[in-house]
Amino acid sequence: MATESKPERKYPARQVVLADEENVLRAIVEEEWEEGRGSPSIFRRTNTSVTRMDQIGRENAISILKRDVEKPGRPERELRGVGKISVELIKKVAATSVPVPKPGPRIHLQVWEEKIDPEGDNPGNPYHAEIVAYEAEDLQVEKRGKISLGYSRMLSKALHVYAVDSDGNVTSESEPLEWDQPDPAQ
Amino acid sequence: MNTECFAVDGFSPFTPEPPRFGLGTYTLPHAENEKPLLRRGFDAFGYVLNIVSVGWNPPAMRTRPRGVLTSASWSKSRELFNVHTLYSKRAYNDIVKDSCVSAVAAILDAKSAERLLRLSRSENNWDGEGGKALSALALFNFYNFLCQSKEAPRSLRLFLGADGELVTSWDLKDGSTIDMSFGDHQIELATDLYDEIFPVGDARLFQLISEL
Numbered sequence: 001m002a003t004e005s006k007p008e009r010k011y012p013a014r015q016v017v018l019a020d021e022e023n024v025l026r027a028i029v030e031e032e033w034e035e036g037r038g039s040p041s042i043f044r045r046t047n048t049s050v051t052r053m054d055q056i057g058r059e060n061a062i063s064i065l066k067r068d069v070e071k072p073g074r075p076e077r078e079l080r081g082v083g084k085i086s087v088e089l090i091k092k093v094a095a096t097s098v099p100v101p102k103p104g105p106r107i108h109l110q111v112w113e114e115k116i117d118p119e120g121d122n123p124g125n126p127y128h129a130e131i132v133a134y135e136a137e138d139l140q141v142e143k144r145g146k147i148s149l150g151y152s153r154m155l156s157k158a159l160h161v162y163a164v165d166s167d168g169n170v171t172s173e174s175e176p177l178e179w180d181q182p183d184p185a186q
Numbered sequence: 187m188n189t190e191c192f193a194v195d196g197f198s199p200f201t202p203e204p205p206r207f208g209l210g211t212y213t214l215p216h217a218e219n220e221k222p223l224l225r226r227g228f229d230a231f232g233y234v235l236n237i238v239s240v241g242w243n244p245p246a247m248r249t250r251p252r253g254v255l256t257s258a259s260w261s262k263s264r265e266l267f268n269v270h271t272l273y274s275k276r277a278y279n280d281i282v283k284d285s286c287v288s289a290v291a292a293i294l295d296a297k298s299a300e301r302l303l304r305l306s307r308s309e310n311n312w313d314g315e316g317g318k319a320l321s322a323l324a325l326f327n328f329y330n331f332l333c334q335s336k337e338a339p340r341s342l343r344l345f346l347g348a349d350g351e352l353v354t355s356w357d358l359k360d361g362s363t364i365d366m367s368f369g370d371h372q373i374e375l376a377t378d379l380y381d382e383i384f385p386v387g388d389a390r391l392f393q394l395i396s397e398l
Contacts, residue, residue, distance in 0.1 A: 069314055
């Protein structure tokens, strides 16, 4: 998350899909953080930045996220926590029907490698990836508009959340919440 | 209807009648087919007119009286346009937003009020990914929602959304949570069983919440 420069143009973006078993970290800033967990709306964008935790380890991934979020000149930005989730679970949540009387459109998610090359003062992030939403299962057309609050909420609940202090140390953690509610109609 | 909601800094509402839920009370004509810039101008007028109608007392009107607003909406528009010219657009928006924050904070508990104040201070790009600052219109829609609600949310948690929405979460009686996102023109609701979007002013929202 939190990259102020766009991915390098020459980099062949969205060509490498992350393996299902890989874990990624989603940064959670002050505005999205209450009582040890993240906002239900942190996955509403159709492309959500994450960092590939398994490749560099949790502590290093947190360091990169802190560096990218807490830019010099933006003292008000503060990384309060990170949420860990596997690619497999991301897809599983997307494939789950929200048991609503008036269901909205389903979502289809894919997680792509999206390295950010160094440029100027930006050191880049070779472990950057993106969760991308698509209109249909064939993953050909990116979703227009935002992911619904219901799906974002489920993804947020599925996160294993780590609270971090101002030095980037993990101070507490919160297990994933129950995100998959049984449909009472069944 | 909780009429106390309309008293901002002890100021009496301009109109004795409570506002209708949401915006649209003063919809200016021709806005739909105009260019985006003009449309934005109309939108700005729209929400200022609505805020004034529930009691917002702009400092400009206190210190530099420019006549009494008439009952005709066009006259109100002209008057507010004059007020608008006194300020830069940024300062004008800040005044509107601060007024909205004060109004909402006054009906929240201390913890939530402090949190709201913190969220209202976040500037554009607060997350490094282009997240927008809290929208005054979204705040106003939340304010109206609270005024219309029969009971105050329990254990309210507040967040900022990527497009400047005010995102709320609180506990229901059965232990589950209800999440809502108050935007400029719509209100989204999600629970374990629902995932719906309501236009601002849709009474079905309250019907649904009353059944949860």
